[in-house]
Amino acid sequence: MEFFSTDIVACPDCDLLQRIPALSSGGAACCPRCGRKLATCNPGSLERTMALAVAAAIAFLITNLEPLMGLSLSGREASTTIAGGVRQMWVQGERITALLIALFAVIAPAMQIGFVLAILLTVRRPPAPRWVGALLRWVEIAGSWSMVEVMMLGILVSLVKLAAIATVVPGVGIFAAVGLILLLAAMSSSFDPREAWSRVRWVNGEGPQRTRPPAGADAEEARR
Amino acid sequence: MTITARTAMREGFVACDACGLLSRPAGAEEPGRCPRCGEELEFRRRDAIQRTWALVITAAICYLPANLLPILRTTTLTSEKTDTIIGGVVRLYTSGSWYLALILLIASVMIPLAKLSALAYLLITVQGASVRNNRERARLYRFMEIIGRWSMVDVFAATFAVGIVRLRPLLSVAPEPGVLFFSAVVILTILAAESFDPRLIWDSSQGKQETDD
Numbered sequence: 001m002e003f004f005s006t007d008i009v010a011c012p013d014c015d016l017l018q019r020i021p022a023l024s025s026g027g028a029a030c031c032p033r034c035g036r037k038l039a040t041c042n043p044g045s046l047e048r049t050m051a052l053a054v055a056a057a058i059a060f061l062i063t064n065l066e067p068l069m070g071l072s073l074s075g076r077e078a079s080t081t082i083a084g085g086v087r088q089m090w091v092q093g094e095r096i097t098a099l100l101i102a103l104f105a106v107i108a109p110a111m112q113i114g115f116v117l118a119i120l121l122t123v124r125r126p127p128a129p130r131w132v133g134a135l136l137r138w139v140e141i142a143g144s145w146s147m148v149e150v151m152m153l154g155i156l157v158s159l160v161k162l163a164a165i166a167t168v169v170p171g172v173g174i175f176a177a178v179g180l181i182l183l184l185a186a187m188s189s190s191f192d193p194r195e196a197w198s199r200v201r202w203v204n205g206e207g208p209q210r211t212r213p214p215a216g217a218d219a220e221e222a223r224r
Numbered sequence: 225m226t227i228t229a230r231t232a233m234r235e236g237f238v239a240c241d242a243c244g245l246l247s248r249p250a251g252a253e254e255p256g257r258c259p260r261c262g263e264e265l266e267f268r269r270r271d272a273i274q275r276t277w278a279l280v281i282t283a284a285i286c287y288l289p290a291n292l293l294p295i296l297r298t299t300t301l302t303s304e305k306t307d308t309i310i311g312g313v314v315r316l317y318t319s320g321s322w323y324l325a326l327i328l329l330i331a332s333v334m335i336p337l338a339k340l341s342a343l344a345y346l347l348i349t350v351q352g353a354s355v356r357n358n359r360e361r362a363r364l365y366r367f368m369e370i371i372g373r374w375s376m377v378d379v380f381a382a383t384f385a386v387g388i389v390r391l392r393p394l395l396s397v398a399p400e401p402g403v404l405f406f407s408a409v410v411i412l413t414i415l416a417a418e419s420f421d422p423r424l425i426w427d428s429s430q431g432k433q434e435t436d437d
Contacts, residue, residue: 010232010239010246013362014426017230017237017246033229034362034426069388076391085387092386094399097407101383104376133261137242144418147373147380154380157328160321161312162385165395197243203262 006198011036045192050120052190056113056183062176063148064106068155069174073166081173082106082151108146109184115139116187119196126199133200136193143188149181229429238265272421273347279416280343286408287336293402296382300395308402309333309378331377332406339375339413342368346420353428365422372417375410379403 007020011031020029023041030037042048063082070079080088082105089098115135122128155174162168232239238249240258247265249255255265294306307315309332317325342364349361382403389397 006245008246009244010237012239012241012244013366013422014229015231015233015239015423016426017232017235034359034422036362036366068384071388071391073391073394076394078388078390080384080387085383088387088390089383089399092398094403097379097383097399097403100407100411101380105380130262133243137261137263144414147376150373150376151380153327153331153374154377154382155384157316157324157377157381158384158388160324161316161381162389164319166389166391194244197245197260200260202260203257204259206259 006194009038011038039194040192042190042192042195045190045195046120046123049116049187049191052183052187053113053116053120056180056187057117059176059180059183060109060113063173063180066173066176067171068177069159069171070169071162071166072169079171104145104147105151108142109148109180111142112139112146112184113187115142116191123196123199127201128196128199130201130203133197133203136196136200139191140193146184148177148184152177152181229426231423231426233267233423233427238267240265241269268423268427269419269421272419272424273351275419276343276347276416279412279419280340280347283336283409283412283416284340286405286412287340290336290402290405290409291333293405294400295378295402295406296385297398297400298389298395299393299398301393306400309406312378328378331374335371335375336409336413339368339372339417343413343416343420346425350424350428355429358425358429361425362422365417365420365425369417372410372414375413376407379407379410 008017009020010017011034013036014031014034016031016033018031018038020039023029023039025041025043028037028040065081067079067081067084070077072078082101086098086102086106089095089101115138119128119132119135119139122132152174155177159168159170232246236248236252237246238255239246240261240263242263243258243261245258245260247259249265249267255267257263258265291309294308294311296307296312298305298307309328313325313328313332316322316328346361346365349356382399385397386399389395
């Protein structure tokens, strides 16, 4: 099978063939036809992402272990964690919703952070084993289902609603969740999957190669 | 832009959906597997239009019970009442938090509707081989992918209300079936957006003039 230098790509959104030009630090290449961002140049991306992923893992643990909010009414008190909300949903019969909430708020972010860490550790010494490719695919999927920021807005909504009938107190978990949202966003934007893919051993055993002459395709150069 | 665009498919190449590697496939019928990551190669997502339509229609059907059925039941010593999505929005508005009411109205009511109409519009224009407003349609698709998740806000809010308000018999909150339908709408619209192939927007332009730009 014939394949090309990884500098030549087809835009995932419109299939236009083009060459990724040499980018300046912090620069990005976008598809000239549809505007999709195709590549970013992010020197030191692997190290920075590693630091952010470790911080995100810590914030994730605190978010999940500490109560998100407390409530008191006529001398009685209650508080909840993410797991507490999921458990009550399950107990009260909304099992599918409980599973979805667990998936979006706990499992997907955990996979996102855990897989990024595993990828970054293994690609430090290329070529990385092939299963790293599977993790790279899963990071993308987990990222699209991880909804910590949506959960945060949901918590705020229920805090405001409950404040009308009882005294509500934000818990430690809520502040950790804010940190987690920021760290997850920073982690995903600094993570460069193209760089990681270029260090993974190929299924056919021929790669990774950094340079290989393009086989005659005259690609358009992406403009900033 | 009046030139015929050189797309991978037109030149006989295929880009891997998983890792992005461009390669020349084994054959046009059976493109084979990606030499880098081993994923099965496809020129376009399989049955994208049929699958997206099926998911859009199912989501539209679930949208009705999601909005008509109550999502929460609040029980106090003296009263018991249920809330629909709209009921919750109205309650927030009358209790003075109009900004939260607005957020919920956008997230729970308008985003799913906008997403369903946008997908239907993209599907119809692709099926009609439209070559107009390609860039805008591409942008619409990307925007929809980003905003879709926010309609989950009300389900999260309900979950935390249910999780924390366990002060029986003073005050307790329990979920109602509307929650299930509402989550179904969110999931189905996300899956619908994922099964659509944005490259189809551009395919009709092959060999014709692109009328935008």
